[in-house]
Amino acid sequence: MTKKIKNLKEFSLSNDRYEGANLMCPGCSHNIIVREVLNATNDPVIVATATGCLEVCTAVYPKTSWDVSWIHIGFENAAVAIATAQAAYEVLKRKGRLPEATKKMIEEGREPKFVAFAGDGGTYDIGFQSLSGAFERGHNFMYVCLDNEVYANTGGQRSSSTPIGASTTTSPAGTVSYGEKMMKKSMVEIMSDHGAPYVAQVSPSKWKDLVKKVQKGFEVNGPVYINAQSACTTEWKHAPEDTIEVSDLGVESCVWPLYEIINERDEHGIIYNTKLNITYRPKNKIPVEEYLAAQPRFKHLFKPENRHIIELWQKAVDAKWEHLQRREEAGV
Amino acid sequence: MAKKYELNEVEVWDGNMAAAQALRQAQVDVVAAYPITPSTPIVQNYSQFLADGYVDGDFIMVESEHSAMSGCVAASAAGARAATATSSQGFALMVEVLYQASGMRLPIVLTVVNRALAAPLNVNGDHSDMYLGRDAGWINLCSYNPQEAYDLTLMAFKIGEDLDVRLPVMVHQDGFLCSHTAQNVRPLQDEVATEFVGEYKPVNSMLDVSNPVTHGVQTEEDWHFEHKARQHNDLMNSKKVIKRVFEEFKDLTGREYDFVYKYKMDDADIAIFALGTTVESAQVAADKMREEGIKAGVVSLRVLRPFPFEEVQDAFSNIKAVAVMDRSAPGGTFGALFNEISAAMLAAGKSPIILNYIYGLGGRDTTIEHLVDIYRQLDECAKAGERKYPLQQFIGLRGPKLSFY
Numbered sequence: 001m002t003k004k005i006k007n008l009k010e011f012s013l014s015n016d017r018y019e020g021a022n023l024m025c026p027g028c029s030h031n032i033i034v035r036e037v038l039n040a041t042n043d044p045v046i047v048a049t050a051t052g053c054l055e056v057c058t059a060v061y062p063k064t065s066w067d068v069s070w071i072h073i074g075f076e077n078a079a080v081a082i083a084t085a086q087a088a089y090e091v092l093k094r095k096g097r098l099p100e101a102t103k104k105m106i107e108e109g110r111e112p113k114f115v116a117f118a119g120d121g122g123t124y125d126i127g128f129q130s131l132s133g134a135f136e137r138g139h140n141f142m143y144v145c146l147d148n149e150v151y152a153n154t155g156g157q158r159s160s161s162t163p164i165g166a167s168t169t170t171s172p173a174g175t176v177s178y179g180e181k182m183m184k185k186s187m188v189e190i191m192s193d194h195g196a197p198y199v200a201q202v203s204p205s206k207w208k209d210l211v212k213k214v215q216k217g218f219e220v221n222g223p224v225y226i227n228a229q230s231a232c233t234t235e236w237k238h239a240p241e242d243t244i245e246v247s248d249l250g251v252e253s254c255v256w257p258l259y260e261i262i263n264e265r266d267e268h269g270i271i272y273n274t275k276l277n278i279t280y281r282p283k284n285k286i287p288v289e290e291y292l293a294a295q296p297r298f299k300h301l302f303k304p305e306n307r308h309i310i311e312l313w314q315k316a317v318d319a320k321w322e323h324l325q326r327r328e329e330a331g332v
Numbered sequence: 333m334a335k336k337y338e339l340n341e342v343e344v345w346d347g348n349m350a351a352a353q354a355l356r357q358a359q360v361d362v363v364a365a366y367p368i369t370p371s372t373p374i375v376q377n378y379s380q381f382l383a384d385g386y387v388d389g390d391f392i393m394v395e396s397e398h399s400a401m402s403g404c405v406a407a408s409a410a411g412a413r414a415a416t417a418t419s420s421q422g423f424a425l426m427v428e429v430l431y432q433a434s435g436m437r438l439p440i441v442l443t444v445v446n447r448a449l450a451a452p453l454n455v456n457g458d459h460s461d462m463y464l465g466r467d468a469g470w471i472n473l474c475s476y477n478p479q480e481a482y483d484l485t486l487m488a489f490k491i492g493e494d495l496d497v498r499l500p501v502m503v504h505q506d507g508f509l510c511s512h513t514a515q516n517v518r519p520l521q522d523e524v525a526t527e528f529v530g531e532y533k534p535v536n537s538m539l540d541v542s543n544p545v546t547h548g549v550q551t552e553e554d555w556h557f558e559h560k561a562r563q564h565n566d567l568m569n570s571k572k573v574i575k576r577v578f579e580e581f582k583d584l585t586g587r588e589y590d591f592v593y594k595y596k597m598d599d600a601d602i603a604i605f606a607l608g609t610t611v612e613s614a615q616v617a618a619d620k621m622r623e624e625g626i627k628a629g630v631v632s633l634r635v636l637r638p639f640p641f642e643e644v645q646d647a648f649s650n651i652k653a654v655a656v657m658d659r660s661a662p663g664g665t666f667g668a669l670f671n672e673i674s675a676a677m678l679a680a681g682k683s684p685i686i687l688n689y690i691y692g693l694g695g696r697d698t699t700i701e702h703l704v705d706i707y708r709q710l711d712e713c714a715k716a717g718e719r720k721y722p723l724q725q726f727i728g729l730r731g732p733k734l735s736f737y
């Protein structure tokens with residue numbers, strides 16, 4: 001059942017499945033994203049979480065922030081965890097062995113949703129194999145990557161999501177280095193190329209867009225990937241109260257374009273159409289420099305010897321934006 | 333509903349088929365698995381059962397053993413009966429998740445077809461993988477032939493799922509020597525086996541929407557120790573349940589299992605202690621010695637964890653010399669079984685002379701002659717009343733002899 005949401009006030013009060021007063025840093029986007037995802041549905045939700053900030057801050061025995069069933073196994077296996085929990089659900093349903101309360105929910109038309117949350121480390125890097133396998137097998141679940149472009153939980157080391165020029169604790173800027181040398185990996189496209197019926201990129205600052213995509217994802221059959229921009233006050237080094245503003249700068253500069261890719265499949269699972277929709281188009285695309293300037297992790301790029309990296313950034317963002325628009329126009 | 337499999341009173345099965353049949357009869361809800369020699373046929377047999385309608389659970393061919401065990405953990409937390417099989421490198425890849433499975437108190441069953449660990453890469457049997465997982469907090473059962481692999485796999489579910497235990501269980505069998513050697517097996521009929529194992533009663537299922545649960549929490553210095561202590565306590569105390577299940581199985585089948593297996597130990601002066609298929613060879617060697625008037629016996633374990641401390645003490649209480657055989661590279665110390673048995677006998681206050689033999693690595697054949705030689709060394713020590721040979725010797729090794737201390 002798709003939940004109707006009218007406005008932000010109602011949305012923020014709409015349910016209470018996740019306690020936001022937890023050990024996360026004030027201003028952490030992970031918290032905002034999790035609430036937005038869980039609030040997007042009234043159906044029961046089963047959650048798996050990879051090791052990372054979200055896990056260590058929300059389930060420290062004997063407390064838990066989760067009022068939905070939740071499992072954490074390790075850093076690299078959130079995808080297989082949620083996929084197999086969903087598979088177990090199907091088996092027990094078929095065998096008539098689900099708990100009574102769950103059977104009743106299903107009769108009311110409220111099937112549980114299976115959602116994994118993992119950081120970019122748990123997704124782009126160490127958990128990629130498990131994620132790829134679970135998508136290839138086509139289990140029915142949603143995977144949300146909380147992408148703060150760094151291993152935040154362990155003190156800010158680079159990941160393959162860390163963008164070029166960012167100073168991290170393992171790609172620090174120094175007298176002879178401008179920081180991270182690699183471009184960010186294109187996770188959204190990689191996951192779409194698995195043949196997933198629905199993948200999307202979201203930002204917690206554009207909450208209506210996020211909720212709409214999550215709701216779409218809950219409606220399709222098969223694995224869904226959501227790449228969520230997650231500004232990290234500690235590692236991006238902006239003030240906690242600026243989280244949403246920094247997120248907006250990312251969206252308005254097209255550093256973090258909001259779009260979805262839909263693989264339309266027939267009843268045999270054969271993809272007969274792929275379409276990409278840009279779901280938010282900035283009125284005035286602002287320079288990347290403004291986004292970078294808001295985050296001290298890029299501070300050193302403003303030194304004369306590093307300015308070429310800012311130019312490179314702009315070029316890369318423009319090229320990607322152009323590419324997305326062309327794909328959208330071409331309907332591929 | 334799964335179809336009933338027509339079984340003869342006596343089937344000719346290798347260890348892999350025996351284990352696969354036990355998994356089928358236990359009506360596992362979710363098997364998540366990945367193939368590796370020599371346990372691959374378990375997964376293949378199971379796939380065929382599924383293809384022919386004999387399984388109504390799910391079988392998920394995942395992309396690695398790490399995911400296989402992770403999948404079992406999640407399925408089990410979701411209230412499903414979960415099991416898998418592996419060997420060697422696959423087992424090594426699972427190790428992180430083995431600890432998570434036991435720490436989360438999930439009664440998963442893992443059939444391990446024992447094989448050497450690389451490098452150098454080797455597909456043959458030894459006990460390196462068994463030793464790698466011995467501290468992972470699982471119950472470990474050991475079989476020597478296909479019949480026992482079948483029996484112990486069925487019992488594993490009943491033991492691990494008991495509400496006083498709630499721990500995962502491994503069932504070991506030797507790669508090739510057991511897994512690929514067809515022998516007579518007397519199976520239970522499907523309905524008898526399924527009833528013996530019983531229906532799985534989950535604890536704290538993630539799928540109960542009326543009672544949300546948090547699985548796999550963080551605990552630091554304030555609670556971690558208590559959790560691990562409780563887990564150890566319940567593993568130690570699982571002996572009661574293991575004993576009860578062994579008895580129930582005996583009542584049903586007439587086949588008898590105990591923590592410690594003993595052969596001609598009542599009047600023995602010397603004994604070989606080993607695990608796996610070597611136990612059967614050692615019995616042949618013991619009989620040979622007895623023809624010469626040397627009172628030789630054999631001791632083995634059915635249950636490696638929880639370690640049957642008192643039963644081991646008891647087995648060796650009147651023995652003069654014991655050879656403890658370890659089939660895993662000891663990596664800079666004595667073999668693990670040697671250490672454990674020595675500790676048990678030290679605590680008993682009266683210890684036989686104990687020698688450590690490293691043998692059979694990477695599938696190297698251990699012959700009756702090797703075992704007879706060991707008995708002769710033991711006999712010499714027993715008669716002299718003192719140790720006459722190095723504490724640790726490698727047997728069956730080519731080139732110069734290797735020994736320490």
Ligand SMILES: Cc1ncc(C[n+]2csc(CCOP(=O)(O)OP(=O)(O)O)c2C)c(N)n1
Binds near residue numbers: 075122146152153154
């Ligand atoms: C197998 C394994 N390797 C390394 C770690 C250490 N570790 C825990 S969390 C983490 C980084 C998490 O980064 P990410 O997934 O991006 O999540 P974030 O904390 O940034 O939200 C690392 C390296 C681990 N727990 N397990």
Ligand code: SF4
Binds near residue numbers: 029
């Ligand atoms: S370090 Fe970053 S991701 Fe982690 S809790 Fe703090 S703000 Fe959130």
Ligand SMILES: [Mg+2]
Binds near residue numbers: 120148151
């Ligand atoms: Mg991160």
